[in-house]
Amino acid sequence: MDADPAVLVPALLQAAGLTPSQEEVATMVADFPGRAAAIESLYAVREARYEEPDLVFRALL
């Protein structure tokens, strides 16, 4: 992920309509690279490339 967390995180929070404190935003910015790395690890799972997601939608209730 190339986007600057210091730009991306506040933008995402604003888009979500959330109003954390500056300190909380700073924590989220600091945590973001670790979270992004965890997400990237999900895409590195080779066998998942053509796998169906474990989501179930039923046409009948």
Place this chain on the structure above:
Amino acid sequence: MYLTITDAAAALRAGQTTSVELTQAAFAVADAHDAELGVYLSRFDETALAAAATADAELAAGIDKGPLHGIPLGVKDIIATDEGETTAQSLILDRAWGAQGDAPVVARLRGAGAVITGKTSTMEYAIGIPDPEKPFPIPRNPWNPEHYPGGSSSGTGGGVAAGMFLGGLGTDTGGSIRFPATNCGVTGLKQTFGRVPKYGCVPLGYSYDHIGPLARSAADCAAMLAVLAGHDPRDATSVDRPVDDYTGGLTGSLAGIRIGVDPLLNHSTLTVPELAAVLDGATAELRAAGATVTPIELPLYPELTAATMVGMAAEAYAYHRPDLRTRWNDYGAGTRMAVSAGALIPAGDYVQAQRVRRVGQRKVAELFTEVDLIVTPTSACGGLKLEKLSFDDIIDSLHTQYWNALGNPAMSVPMGFTTDGLPLGMQIIGRPFDEAGVLAAGHAYQQRTSWHLRVPDLVAQALAA
């Protein structure tokens, strides 16, 4: 009166005690220690004692509803009950939500004659860390009140350990039954996803949540699961499948059972040096019970742990977004940070987590062609110190989230102590819907050991007095 459910049931039927005596004794422990331990959010003394008296009358008349009849149990306060409010330990939850009355799991316990003593403390909305800024008790570990009892089913775990009830309900989305079980030296079962209905429970992660039992033994958890399990159409994830016999297979023998062990020693920065030796001691007992024990390596360990944390955050955020926008400061600091993390997760990444879960299920199913059960430590260390507690450290310390990604049944049983005197737990995992195998292994282990019968000094001193 520091009994297992199994022993209390026998004592009731032998006329050695009554349900009223058990319930009064449980409340007496709460009177003495709850101000310090923060187990209860609300107590139902009057209705509980009335239910206990009814149980005594029924048993005397030959009406026997099974092993939970007359047994005092606590209920985590994210699960709706007829009595009192359901708060989710939050200023946010609309109290009208809980007015729906007993969740199916509570109704089933009552139908089995159990005595519901009250609502137990939790982390706010089952996620976060204790928050002294909010008007709710701080839960403390009965083994050392300066330490965390684990969460989010903190009150149920601590209450069982302290003897404030003989068992109770918790919930588990990333470890919240097994974490207090390991930290408090009690037994806690997260059964297969969908085995126990979740209707009437405040959600955290819709595809990760479980309601399950905490008690002092695997046999006790088996007795509780026998009542809790079964389909309910009001829960879209509830599985319509016959309920197995969980107590009939508790023979004490593991002859013919193949157990794979992964000590996970390199998957936490908080692993205590004594963990390996304690786990070795535990697996030696499994061998002595007849099992074949071999080393294994869990596939995709960091990835499936990530799949739980990413998916849970996204699902929790969807539920909380309206309140996060308008009532940010009414949330506890730890909870709002944990659930708002979902706002930073693109929808496609949530879907990717669900694809990785299915890959993980296939790989672990392959592993289960070579073994019948898997064993790991439940956590890397004992209960963390409260004054330095952080959500990141909690997540780092746990080896539970992996199984919420997959849905397999997983149970924590006490296996010893750290050098600081804090409990450690062994996690036993089975194939989907093999709760009977998991419980049998825990029972066999507990037939050969006594960790699960140890009493915290806090309570032992009161018992001796």
